[in-house]
Amino acid sequence: MPKLVASDIATALKKRISSGEWIENGRIPPERDLASEFGVARNTMRRAVSFLEDEGTVVRHVGRGTFLTATNPASMAAVVGRMEGTSPADMMEIRQLLEPAAASFAATNASAMELNAVREAHRIACEAQDMPTFEHWDAEFHHRIFACSRNEFLKEIHNLMRILRNQAPWFEMKKRSFSEERRGIYCSEHQTVLDALLRRDPESASQAMLAHLKTVERNLLGR
Amino acid sequence: MPKLVASDIATALKKRISSGEWIENGRIPPERDLASEFGVARNTMRRAVSFLEDEGTVVRHVGRGTFLTATNPASMAAVVGRMEGTSPADMMEIRQLLEPAAASFAATNASAMELNAVREAHRIACEAQDMPTFEHWDAEFHHRIFACSRNEFLKEIHNLMRILRNQAPWFEMKKRSFSEERRGIYCSEHQTVLDALLRRDPESASQAMLAHLKTVERNLLGR
DNA sequence: AGAAATTGGCTCAATATTGGTTCAGGGAGG
DNA sequence: CCTCCCTGAACCAATATTGAGCCAATTTCT
Structure with missing residues (x-):
């Protein structure tokens, strides 16, 4: 031995x-x-x-x-802690990576019922009369797309982003960037995404989502 | 005890x-x-x-x-809790979305010192004599690429993935998938990524990283 | 309203645990 | 014999737990 x-x-x-x-x-x-x-x-x-x-x-x-x-x-807690300091610019960059992919996944994987849920969120958002309501259903629209992406990890990352977006630095920013005109633009862009999803067209869905996120980024960060 | x-x-x-x-x-x-x-x-x-x-x-x-x-x-804690159940397949899917982007960012943003750190991790991994050492520096290689991506949120997401990958379901899988031959393949793929970074070529870096991740996924999930 | 019990916030000295260090000895192999 | 490495032991310094007591906010009972 x-x-x-x-x-x-x-x-x-x-x-x-x-x-x-x-x-x-x-x-x-x-x-x-x-x-x-x-x-x-x-x-x-x-x-x-x-x-x-x-x-x-x-x-x-x-x-x-x-x-x-x-x-x-x-x-793990430390990671989450540091994430709370995430700058909106950084997060928007990552959203543009993940969310088109989520839309693409959704186009191929979603059930009819799930797509209906997405459509419903879109409809309510469009009809919303005040900003908090619109914002809630806007977020819900995006959330429901992630929800039918069939990737649990992706869904949880989006949940993280959602929570972070409800914290300090974002709040003012969102308020500042909101306007009636922009709401209209968001709705029509959402419509484009939704149409692509309903056509089961992953490529278009991804592109439409990316275009939408670029609009949001422009408004949010003011370019 | x-x-x-x-x-x-x-x-x-x-x-x-x-x-x-x-x-x-x-x-x-x-x-x-x-x-x-x-x-x-x-x-x-x-x-x-x-x-x-x-x-x-x-x-x-x-x-x-x-x-x-x-x-x-x-x-937030709940999100983290649910994330612990993330399946390797789901995570690999997201890695293939994020990590090529990180490599691309790194190619344009990294300082010479940061790139040296990446090269150093690569060198030690290649020279490692046993699996835990190799694995540690393999992970470090990827981590250091994220570290110079200049996107805090991206870095933290990678930290999350890193922690998750150190948990139960991954352990066996990694052990099963390891072999001397594969280690060689990983090293040469890392080299390709590193070369692209040193050439400051975002497009190649992204592609090389994607190719590497596809190899890893194949080995890990056994296709 | 007032008294009593409950509960978290806080402090302190004593004790225990734990990594850091050193040293004298023993055994295996050249 | 010499070298190398492990053994066993002792002690140090940093940190943690213990156990006890008292305070302040709140609830519950009288």
Whole structure:
């Protein structure tokens, strides 16, 4: 039997990590525990963990413990936290990437019932008499298109964008950029998108959505 | 068994919350009760609850109790929760939308230093002797490309994907799909992307990245 | 209205956990 | 014999948990 050296322990550790066992809190057991579990001295285990540390797989803090990088639950919350500072310009850029694709997916995947829901949101938005109502059904129109994209991840990203858009920097911006004329333009552009969806034409749907988003961006960011 | 720390309690709490046990009043038990139930001191439970508070999962009122939030932060947490169930197929679809764009942005926006960082990650990945190391620097390569895309929102979405990819359903899949031959292919594809970035050629960078992602998807989902 | 109980907010000293470091010894292989 | 690496132990410094007490806001009971 080959002798156990630190680098062997390191690869054994990596295997354990890959097994996902410690993913939960992103924290791996104390060196002393690991050492006894693997049947080696703490010194050896320390050197093994040091390999992982050099690789960047792991970070250590005196008194706190050793943590997997980019996996701890706090990081998820941190991501969301940082997202709250997203600039409208950045988000609009990404919307122009995702939303035409969502429209394209919807054109091929949506059920008749789902398309009806999209049409309904469009109709109510067009008939809305005040800005909050219009805005709500405008958002709903976009949301329902994502809803029939058949991609859960895409849907959740849109939910994120939706939440972010209801926060501080957007609120004023939307108010500033709104006008009766623009509402009319939005409605007709939505109509174009909707028509493409009903024709089951992914390419047109994607193009129409992109055109619409460019209009929105122009109004919002004032170019 | 490793010691129970506040963050562990926090994740345990989150589980209890998402199990819907306290949904009725939207109120969770007093700290003192929770502390004794989980077998920790009140101070520790307080710190655990503070995590949830920071995340916005919960609001506290002196004399009244602690309540689940029905507003923005909670829905944000819900989004994150639902995202954890994202299927690899869905995510790969979105990666193919976002990552070529990131590469394209990077080609035009990256500083020379940032490109060096990308090259460095590529080099280490190519020289890696074992799978975890390769995987780490492979991920780092992609991450650094996003890092110089100059779009904060895009970067954060990628952070999300990165975290999700470190969770359960992906682990086996990655292990299954790995082979020495494939590693070689990935390295050469990365090289193509890197070359395009260094040439400052957005179009080629985007195409190369897309081609790479299609390879990854094929290997991962087994077509 | 007023008293009592409940509940979160806060502080503090004592204790425990955990990574960081060092050192003396032992065993395997050249 | 010498080198290399592991073992075992002790101690340090950073951080966390404990357990207790008191306060302030709120609710509930009298």
